[in-house]
Amino acid sequence: MTDATAPETATPPLALEVADLELVYKVRGVDRPVLRGVSFSIERGHSYGLVGESGCGKSTAALGIVRYLPRNGRITTGRVSVAGKDVLSLGGSGLRDYHARTVSMVYQNPGSALNPGMRVGAQVAEAFTVLGVHRKEARERSQDALARVQIADPSSVMDRYPHQLSGGMQQRVVIAMALAKDPALLILDEPTTGLDATVEAEVLDLVANLQAELQTAVLFISHNLGVIAKMCNRVGVLYAGRLVEEGPVETVLQDARHPYTVGLLRCIPRGGVRKDRGRLDTIPGFLPSLGATIAGCVFADRCALADDRCRTEEPPIEAVAGDHLARCFHHERAQELPREQVANIALPAVQREAPPLLRFDDLGKVFHQHGVDIHALVGVSTALWPGETLGLVGESGSGKTTLARTLLGIIGPTSGSVELEGRVLAPRFQKRSRDDLRSIQIVFQNPDSALNRRHSVQRILLRSMRKLAGIGGSEAQARVSALTERVRISERTLTQKPVQLSGGLKQRVAIARAFAGDPKLVVCDEPTSALDVSVQAAILNLLVELQAEQGVSYIFISHDLGVVRYISDRIAVLYLGRLMELGPADVVFDGPHHPYTEALLSAVPTIDGGGRERIRLAGDIPSAAEPPSGCVFQTRCPRKIGAVCETTEPPLVEVEEGHLMRCHIPLEELRALQAKGAPPARETVAQ
Amino acid sequence: MSTAEVTTAAPTRSEARIARSERIRLLLRSPTVIVGAIVVAFWVFCALFPGLVAPHDPIFDNQFPTGLSPEWSHPFGTDTNGRDVFSRVLAGSRNILLIAPAATLLGTVLGTILGLITGYLRGVVDDVMSRFIDAVMSLPLIVTAILIVTAVGKSGNWVVILVIGLIFAPVVSRTVRAAVLQEAELDYVQAARLRGERAPYIMASEILPNVMSPVVVEFTVRLGYAIFTVASLTFIGFGVQPPSPDWAAQINQYWTFVDPYWWMTFFPALAIASLVVAVNLVADGIREVYER
Numbered sequence: 001m002t003d004a005t006a007p008e009t010a011t012p013p014l015a016l017e018v019a020d021l022e023l024v025y026k027v028r029g030v031d032r033p034v035l036r037g038v039s040f041s042i043e044r045g046h047s048y049g050l051v052g053e054s055g056c057g058k059s060t061a062a063l064g065i066v067r068y069l070p071r072n073g074r075i076t077t078g079r080v081s082v083a084g085k086d087v088l089s090l091g092g093s094g095l096r097d098y099h100a101r102t103v104s105m106v107y108q109n110p111g112s113a114l115n116p117g118m119r120v121g122a123q124v125a126e127a128f129t130v131l132g133v134h135r136k137e138a139r140e141r142s143q144d145a146l147a148r149v150q151i152a153d154p155s156s157v158m159d160r161y162p163h164q165l166s167g168g169m170q171q172r173v174v175i176a177m178a179l180a181k182d183p184a185l186l187i188l189d190e191p192t193t194g195l196d197a198t199v200e201a202e203v204l205d206l207v208a209n210l211q212a213e214l215q216t217a218v219l220f221i222s223h224n225l226g227v228i229a230k231m232c233n234r235v236g237v238l239y240a241g242r243l244v245e246e247g248p249v250e251t252v253l254q255d256a257r258h259p260y261t262v263g264l265l266r267c268i269p270r271g272g273v274r275k276d277r278g279r280l281d282t283i284p285g286f287l288p289s290l291g292a293t294i295a296g297c298v299f300a301d302r303c304a305l306a307d308d309r310c311r312t313e314e315p316p317i318e319a320v321a322g323d324h325l326a327r328c329f330h331h332e333r334a335q336e337l338p339r340e341q342v343a344n345i346a347l348p349a350v351q352r353e354a355p356p357l358l359r360f361d362d363l364g365k366v367f368h369q370h371g372v373d374i375h376a377l378v379g380v381s382t383a384l385w386p387g388e389t390l391g392l393v394g395e396s397g398s399g400k401t402t403l404a405r406t407l408l409g410i411i412g413p414t415s416g417s418v419e420l421e422g423r424v425l426a427p428r429f430q431k432r433s434r435d436d437l438r439s440i441q442i443v444f445q446n447p448d449s450a451l452n453r454r455h456s457v458q459r460i461l462l463r464s465m466r467k468l469a470g471i472g473g474s475e476a477q478a479r480v481s482a483l484t485e486r487v488r489i490s491e492r493t494l495t496q497k498p499v500q501l502s503g504g505l506k507q508r509v510a511i512a513r514a515f516a517g518d519p520k521l522v523v524c525d526e527p528t529s530a531l532d533v534s535v536q537a538a539i540l541n542l543l544v545e546l547q548a549e550q551g552v553s554y555i556f557i558s559h560d561l562g563v564v565r566y567i568s569d570r571i572a573v574l575y576l577g578r579l580m581e582l583g584p585a586d587v588v589f590d591g592p593h594h595p596y597t598e599a600l601l602s603a604v605p606t607i608d609g610g611g612r613e614r615i616r617l618a619g620d621i622p623s624a625a626e627p628p629s630g631c632v633f634q635t636r637c638p639r640k641i642g643a644v645c646e647t648t649e650p651p652l653v654e655v656e657e658g659h660l661m662r663c664h665i666p667l668e669e670l671r672a673l674q675a676k677g678a679p680p681a682r683e684t685v686a687q
Numbered sequence: 688m689s690t691a692e693v694t695t696a697a698p699t700r701s702e703a704r705i706a707r708s709e710r711i712r713l714l715l716r717s718p719t720v721i722v723g724a725i726v727v728a729f730w731v732f733c734a735l736f737p738g739l740v741a742p743h744d745p746i747f748d749n750q751f752p753t754g755l756s757p758e759w760s761h762p763f764g765t766d767t768n769g770r771d772v773f774s775r776v777l778a779g780s781r782n783i784l785l786i787a788p789a790a791t792l793l794g795t796v797l798g799t800i801l802g803l804i805t806g807y808l809r810g811v812v813d814d815v816m817s818r819f820i821d822a823v824m825s826l827p828l829i830v831t832a833i834l835i836v837t838a839v840g841k842s843g844n845w846v847v848i849l850v851i852g853l854i855f856a857p858v859v860s861r862t863v864r865a866a867v868l869q870e871a872e873l874d875y876v877q878a879a880r881l882r883g884e885r886a887p888y889i890m891a892s893e894i895l896p897n898v899m900s901p902v903v904v905e906f907t908v909r910l911g912y913a914i915f916t917v918a919s920l921t922f923i924g925f926g927v928q929p930p931s932p933d934w935a936a937q938i939n940q941y942w943t944f945v946d947p948y949w950w951m952t953f954f955p956a957l958a959i960a961s962l963v964v965a966v967n968l969v970a971d972g973i974r975e976v977y978e979r
Binding site: 028408410429430434437438441442444446449450451452453454455463464467468513517 | 881
């Protein structure tokens with residue numbers, strides 16, 4: 001209109017601008033820098049991803065922006081402005097207003113973000129009443145807000161308590177609340193990390209749609225590069241509190257220019273890589289300890305390209321090409337980062353003519369809960385040969401863990417039995433002999449919980465040696481030394497307690513404990529889910545090495561399909577306690593596969609982008625207490641063919657050699673269907 | 688790589704020790720803990736060396752005028768037998784400081800064992816024992832104590848220690864059981880079972896070290912209650928008898944003369960209160976530091 005306003009409308013204010021943010025945590029009286037001069041900005045309607053391994057400052061950055069820092073955290077210098085408003089100078093009512101109207105945050109665990117004692121409707125309404133909306137109107141608007149996050153029956157959901165909703169539904173409710181104020185900035189901190197793949201895909205789709213619709217700026221924090229690739233326009237890579245690389249997502253992921261980003265991308269098992277075709281890259285060394293003073297480049301200690309200059313002089317962040325920035329003197333050579341020399345190992349082929357190590361027939365488990373029968377496992381049978389890895393895949397509630405626990409004897413099966421080398425094992429471990437106990441061991445998901453925090457590593461391993469191998473005294477000492485060498489932990493670690501070790505080292509100790517008695521089968525229950533990708537790669541390499549050396553078999557449970565494909569010889573796909581598909585890893589992944597497997601695979605966001613077209617599964621996983629009639633997958637199956645699916649449960653048949661499937665559609669037809677691409681989405685079933 | 692390992696390992700090496708000294712540092716930083724500790728230390732000193740602090744013999748120096756109200760030479764006055772109340776109060780902590788900690792220790796040990804068993808074994812054992820514990824806990828403490836002491840028919844120190852220990856054990860076991868329930872869910876307990884460990888080993892060697900924090904806290908908190916309970920029992924006439932200078936025994940002896948001889952009751956009562964409050968101040972500090 002007038003000249004004075006013209007420049008303003010021409011350059012809309014950035015939704016978020018962070019400039020030179022320095023943030024410290026005071027620990028034992030000393031200020032330890034956590035963020036070191038972080039700068040980035042997000043335009044309205046754009047989304048920005050922050051990635052990096054744990055401890056690099058991602059979440060701290062978010063807390064700093066929202067001004068939710070813990071009491072010992074302090075922003076020393078820098079500027080944060082949201083929608084053109086300076087955030088750091090806000091106090092009292094200004095800050096309250098900022099939280100109420102301008103910024104929203106969604107956390108990883110929706111269960112703890114919702115008040116368990118308050119009905120969903122009342123909680124969502126609060127998000128409106130805080131804006132000054134009248135009670136009655138707030139309730140109506142809550143209903144609309146829930147409908148907007150694609151909750152099928154908002155009014156019934158509003159009358160429920162959070163614990164009555166599934167994780168995916170809870171996260172939708174949280175997102176609905178976050179968007180109630182139409183925020184200028186929405187921060188999502190690992191919003192789908194706790195969710196199943198198919199649910200994650202749905203929540204991500206929802207966020208993407210809403211963002212496009214509302215033109216909200218999004219700051220997306222995740223350790224999962226695939227999720228970032230799917231969701232964001234730009235990405236920033238944090239390492240030790242420094243932004244080491246920044247740029248458009250495709251550019252950064254396809255042509256990374258900082259050695260850390262390059263290393264991170266190489267750690268991830270993808271593109272069909274398998275244990276017998278190559279090792280995984282790792283990033284040697286450790287993250288600098290919190291608040292360490294670093295003279296040169298923060299990554300120099302772990303970088304194979306580092307020279308003297310890198311160790312003494314801090315590289316500036318500079319443009320590599322266009323708006324792609326990297327903080328490295330050698331960014332031109334970053335892609336040539338030498339691979340860590342890990343010797344390739346020869347994995348002996350699995351001898352399937354030999355008798356199997358483990359065989360279980362028609363395993364079933366029924367839990368009785370509050371008078372309801374829950375069929376956690378229904379007629380699962382297969383066998384496992386020495387040196388073989390069987391991957392178990394399926395969403396939560398599919399029976400993966402129940403199956404693993406039944407094999408270990410933690411749970412006694414309701415029907416069926418487990419045979420080890422031709423002998424029937426006692427159903428419960430209490431009745432098993434020492435030899436049987438040492439033969440089947442387990443590596444748990446969370447090493448913090450798996451190791452006694454009051455015991456030294458030495459004590460943990462010696463005790464296992466004594467109980468499992470029946471060895472004591474100096475011989476046990478010698479065997480423990482040999483064991484630590486095999487799992488690559490230093491002798492010095494032996495005197496330490498778990499709390500003094502990093503996550504990766506703890507998991508190595510847990511693996512050593514499982515291997516103390518030379519097991520024949522080790523159940524790995526999500527052994528790398530709690531670890532960062534670089535550590536995950538090292539642990540997977542270790543498991544493969546141990547398999548090559550000792551011919552041990554694994555049952556490997558993971559929700560990360562890339563990891564499962566890497567380590568497994570055969571894969572079993574479970575759904576509602578039933579085996580839906582079983583076959584060699586490549587066959588199961590490459591297809592033709594069971595419609596459920598197809599949906600699972602399509603739900604995983606990949607770094608390389610593009611890839612498969614997403615298949616939308618209708619609704620939530622049905623309750624195992626009332627499984628659907630006929631084929632248990634028919635309520636969600638996008639390839640359902642008709643009444644036969646509802647009335648008859650398809651048998652598990654061998655459709656080709658070594659490939660079993662439970663589906664009414666013949667293999668050739670599946671092949672043709674799946675070659676044509678994703679089926680149209682079915683309508684969401686009302687709650 | 689090796690350098691990175693050294694730099695990250697070096698600070699963590701003494702992490703456990705730092706945590707311990709950090710706890711002590713936090714304790715010493717709290718003024719209430721300091722005040723409480725000084726008062727407790729004072730009474731412990733008096734119990735150990737009554738001769739060094741009391742100006743007169745608490746039992747045999749009875750040559751003073753009887754019933755003197757507090758004055759300069761007898762700051763707490765004299766009693767009806769012509770003894771210096773100040774000396775008697777200073778000498779009166781001995782018995783309580785012997786019985787209360789011993790009883791608390793007994794109660795804590797028994798309670799911890801009960802808590803481990805009920806919390807780890809669960810099932811029928813837990814159901815039966817817990818109902819029994821509920822029953823014991825629903826009885827009023829002092830009445831139960833009187834009942835048992837009367838039933839036993841003797842009233843020596845050992846009986847009092849035993850009775851208080853037995854009464855406290857269920858209370859302690861509740862706290863320990865809750866901690867054990869949480870701990871038993873952790874995977875290291877499952878790992879121990881899967882290598883064929885028996886229940887006693889798992890309870891004593893795996894779980895117990897991890898529930899020591901609540902046990903320590905429970906001990907200090909119970910100690911305050913125990914002092915009060917010992918005093919109450921002595922007051923009613925169980926435990927030590929006059930002419931012992933024990934605080935509660937003094938109150939028992941003189942409370943009927945409280946008007947006008949208030950000082951004979953007031954100062955021993957004040958002494959009991961000071962000890963209970965001081966112990967609770969320290970207990971609060973310890974709880975805060977341990978439950979952080």
